[in-house]
Amino acid sequence: MTETRGSNEALLEVKDLRTHFATADGLVKAVDGVSLRIRPGKTLGVVGESGCGKSITALSIMRLIERPGRVVSGSISFDGQDLIALPEDEMRDVRGNQISMIFQEPMTSLNPVYTCGDQIAEAVSRHSNVSKRAAMDRAVDMLSQVGIPDPKRRATEHPHQLSGGMRQRVMIAMALSTNPELLIADEPTTALDVTIQAQILELMKALREKNGMAIMLITHDLGVVAEMSDDVSVMYAGKIVEASDAITVFDKAHHPYTRGLLASIPRMGVKRERLEVIEGVVPNPLNLPKGCLFKRRCPYAMPICDNPPPLREVTPGHVSRCWLAPDGGKPELGEAPSAAEAEAAAKTLTVANP
Amino acid sequence: MATYILRRLIQAIPIVVGISLISFLIVYLTPGSPVDKFRTPRVSPQTIANLIHLYGLDQPLPIQFWNWFTHFWSFPWDNLAWGYSFTDGRPVRDKIFQRIPSTLLLMGTSLVVSLVIAIPIGILQAIKQYSWADRIITTFETIGYAMPTFWLGLILKQFFAVNLNWLPLNGQNTLGKQGDIPDMIMHLILPVTTLAVVSIAGWSRYMRASMLEVMRQDYVRTARAKGLPPSRVIGRHALRNAMIPIVTLLGLTIPSLLSGAAITETVFSWPGLGWLGVTSVGDRDYPVVLAVTMIGGMMVIIGNLLADVLYAVVDPRIHY
Amino acid sequence: MASSETTRPGAVSPLGNADTDEIDLVAVQTYWQLVRRRFFRNKTAVIGLVLLSILIFSAIFFPWIGGDAWHMTNLSKGPNDPISITAPLGYDNLGINIFFRLMKALQTSLIIGFSAVLIIAVVGTTFGSISGYAGGWVDNLMMRIVDVVLSLPGFFLILMLVAFIGSVVAPMFVIIIAIGITGWTTAARLVRAEFLRLRESDFVQAAKALGASDSRIIIRHMVPSAMAPVLVAATLGIADAVSTEAALSFLGYGIRPPDASLGNMLTGAQDYFYRHPLWILYPGITLILVVLAASFLGDGLRDALDPRQKLEA
Numbered sequence: 001m002t003e004t005r006g007s008n009e010a011l012l013e014v015k016d017l018r019t020h021f022a023t024a025d026g027l028v029k030a031v032d033g034v035s036l037r038i039r040p041g042k043t044l045g046v047v048g049e050s051g052c053g054k055s056i057t058a059l060s061i062m063r064l065i066e067r068p069g070r071v072v073s074g075s076i077s078f079d080g081q082d083l084i085a086l087p088e089d090e091m092r093d094v095r096g097n098q099i100s101m102i103f104q105e106p107m108t109s110l111n112p113v114y115t116c117g118d119q120i121a122e123a124v125s126r127h128s129n130v131s132k133r134a135a136m137d138r139a140v141d142m143l144s145q146v147g148i149p150d151p152k153r154r155a156t157e158h159p160h161q162l163s164g165g166m167r168q169r170v171m172i173a174m175a176l177s178t179n180p181e182l183l184i185a186d187e188p189t190t191a192l193d194v195t196i197q198a199q200i201l202e203l204m205k206a207l208r209e210k211n212g213m214a215i216m217l218i219t220h221d222l223g224v225v226a227e228m229s230d231d232v233s234v235m236y237a238g239k240i241v242e243a244s245d246a247i248t249v250f251d252k253a254h255h256p257y258t259r260g261l262l263a264s265i266p267r268m269g270v271k272r273e274r275l276e277v278i279e280g281v282v283p284n285p286l287n288l289p290k291g292c293l294f295k296r297r298c299p300y301a302m303p304i305c306d307n308p309p310p311l312r313e314v315t316p317g318h319v320s321r322c323w324l325a326p327d328g329g330k331p332e333l334g335e336a337p338s339a340a341e342a343e344a345a346a347k348t349l350t351v352a353n354p
Numbered sequence: 355m356a357t358y359i360l361r362r363l364i365q366a367i368p369i370v371v372g373i374s375l376i377s378f379l380i381v382y383l384t385p386g387s388p389v390d391k392f393r394t395p396r397v398s399p400q401t402i403a404n405l406i407h408l409y410g411l412d413q414p415l416p417i418q419f420w421n422w423f424t425h426f427w428s429f430p431w432d433n434l435a436w437g438y439s440f441t442d443g444r445p446v447r448d449k450i451f452q453r454i455p456s457t458l459l460l461m462g463t464s465l466v467v468s469l470v471i472a473i474p475i476g477i478l479q480a481i482k483q484y485s486w487a488d489r490i491i492t493t494f495e496t497i498g499y500a501m502p503t504f505w506l507g508l509i510l511k512q513f514f515a516v517n518l519n520w521l522p523l524n525g526q527n528t529l530g531k532q533g534d535i536p537d538m539i540m541h542l543i544l545p546v547t548t549l550a551v552v553s554i555a556g557w558s559r560y561m562r563a564s565m566l567e568v569m570r571q572d573y574v575r576t577a578r579a580k581g582l583p584p585s586r587v588i589g590r591h592a593l594r595n596a597m598i599p600i601v602t603l604l605g606l607t608i609p610s611l612l613s614g615a616a617i618t619e620t621v622f623s624w625p626g627l628g629w630l631g632v633t634s635v636g637d638r639d640y641p642v643v644l645a646v647t648m649i650g651g652m653m654v655i656i657g658n659l660l661a662d663v664l665y666a667v668v669d670p671r672i673h674y
Numbered sequence: 675m676a677s678s679e680t681t682r683p684g685a686v687s688p689l690g691n692a693d694t695d696e697i698d699l700v701a702v703q704t705y706w707q708l709v710r711r712r713f714f715r716n717k718t719a720v721i722g723l724v725l726l727s728i729l730i731f732s733a734i735f736f737p738w739i740g741g742d743a744w745h746m747t748n749l750s751k752g753p754n755d756p757i758s759i760t761a762p763l764g765y766d767n768l769g770i771n772i773f774f775r776l777m778k779a780l781q782t783s784l785i786i787g788f789s790a791v792l793i794i795a796v797v798g799t800t801f802g803s804i805s806g807y808a809g810g811w812v813d814n815l816m817m818r819i820v821d822v823v824l825s826l827p828g829f830f831l832i833l834m835l836v837a838f839i840g841s842v843v844a845p846m847f848v849i850i851i852a853i854g855i856t857g858w859t860t861a862a863r864l865v866r867a868e869f870l871r872l873r874e875s876d877f878v879q880a881a882k883a884l885g886a887s888d889s890r891i892i893i894r895h896m897v898p899s900a901m902a903p904v905l906v907a908a909t910l911g912i913a914d915a916v917s918t919e920a921a922l923s924f925l926g927y928g929i930r931p932p933d934a935s936l937g938n939m940l941t942g943a944q945d946y947f948y949r950h951p952l953w954i955l956y957p958g959i960t961l962i963l964v965v966l967a968a969s970f971l972g973d974g975l976r977d978a979l980d981p982r983q984k985l986e987a
Contacts, residue, residue, distance in 0.1 A: 096581035372822035650827030
């Protein structure tokens, strides 16, 4: 546990992270220049479609990327420590202890041959010097904290004896049993029924209050983001395309992708005959477009978009990776500047510390 | 579980009947009669006729089958349940029971040796997939698996026993040294090695595949995310799951404990059940042939049941 | 805020899809094209295919040009004669040209292997498809039969059949039939599993709705889908069948001299190992090559037909 720090100092700071996969078909740049910041006790929602690299970002932070993937560059700073430079055995002390992670599929994320209690107690024993008995007591205690009835009995049961929602609660119990400062939740509710989803989110909120822990919540569901997040980062094709606090992103979205996402949510009370969609498909990672990765689907696309847009400041604390002016109007440079002009402009516009 | 086993045993009865029928029919329908070997010029037709009557060969097929079948199952207490051997007149049960320990010794030893070597190799390969060690071992496995056991046995025998004279040529013991353990071990080395090479190739491939399959699973990722050291992730989380198919496969290999080594036993003149089976086929010693077939069949049934039971024991998700 | 000049979100991008320098979509391939692509990317699979082709070619070509060389004894020649182009492996103690005998043996073994596997495939597919399609008590009964056949000690049974009947009827024929009738069970199970799965599938339901008869459905629609696992099992079965025949012939049953088989060449070579160690190696290595080729090919087919892709460099 570390001493308290100013609430604006980042607990986790990721700068220009790049994780690439050398596949048989070519190099896949799953994460290509992602930067984000999580403040202590705050929740960052990372939003994007399937395949945009959000999970890989989380796994990169945890240093759980395996062949053929590799973190090629960038820095990950947690609590002042550089996670990338950390020797593996010290990283293991961080994993499951100061940073915990829960995954999308509760069905398969728990080991089927050991009891739930065993698996939680294992995490406890690993990171603290308590007796086996004490570890198991803590496991049972965690199970009751996550709202599982009859926790003593459940601790002796195997995962297949529990429902999906309960298994996810067990995962949460396991992740929180070591009092982490940061919880990374990768699509924690996607695989669950809607009613169970709501319960799990409520549970996470309650535990967050109780423990003061920060959460990195990864999801493609904007509703979940709206409920839980203080800050929001939007990802597309391996890059951050927009980031700010939640209210700004929802009310004053700048990037056409974000706006497309928001517009596609059906609203009660509004009469429509067709749902809004974002035309086109996510680009093939082996065949990315030149310049802005979203341009093929963007209603505002113009020739300047053939140049990679800078991650620019829209308002203080709100960034967007787009050529459009902060007020949403035409780019300052005009619609079709030369490549050299565009490159120069990109340099000046790019925010130093997103 | 007890009811499950009982249910399976009852289900096995028609299968056993089926096996008996087929075995008996094959023997019955074979061209020639068992008494043909006695038809020398010195033997009178009357003696032949008496023999036919003695062996019950003049009775209709269903009666013959019924007699044999009902007698067969009294083997736990009746030494004559399986009849008399046609080659040396001894009770078949005696001949077979005498051979069983030798076969068990050979097969048991090679199974243990194979597993002890193969499982760590498979695990190692899975952990270091695609490394040069993995590739070399895979090459050996592939060749070893493709090798005919008798060929390997021949080569080993000729090389080590004949040319170098380091190890004995065949048999289980040197004459006069029955019960001498070190001597028996010397005799055991070559046949076990022969069997083990192919066996290790098979088991380690299986272990490797199982381990790889398990290591891809989500719960292994979870274990890593908990900050567990690799030894624990592999040794406790992955291995325990990877062993499940191995254990069930073990159940299925039980049948071969008694019948699998026929060829190797023949090459090394190892006095086991497999060799007995092969020679009795050549000798047309039908009572022995039938008994060996039936034993083989029952071992398969037991092996299948054992595999399913073991599966339930090691995998908590399964229960009957 | 979007200016009034720009289109509302959701409309098609004004740049359209006319850009010629990037294409977002990957060319669509048919199932068989994908399978072929996966297969040929697999080095061992290709090796297996090439090796098996070479072996088959040798088994056809050399016995044909060799004529009687494979069993023609010639006492003027012997093991001490030097090797030559026409006798690359020399002569054995009876003056028989070893190379041509080996090729003839290979031919015999391959014929037995392929024929036995053909029987396995045909019997297994027929059995499995009827069982899987019919369901109910028919399925149950047929599966019990499979259980019985499976419980029989395979090698021993083949041995019995070959020994007992093979003395009266041509051994090669008996071996093929014996291996065939003891080995069809795996193929039957595979086909049955496929049929059970396909029976409820949409395209079969559609065919039924269009009024197609049962046999038409089975033959035209379901069998092709089920053939993939059978093909794999059959290829791997060749390795098995050839090994079994070799073992049988080695023991003295099965193919007997003067006929040539890889197995009985080994029996013969046993007695001459000390002075002519190579004689054991030739048939043994040939056998290993056949088994390897069939195994590589079978594994390669299995991997190519398996829809699960692997993502490694």
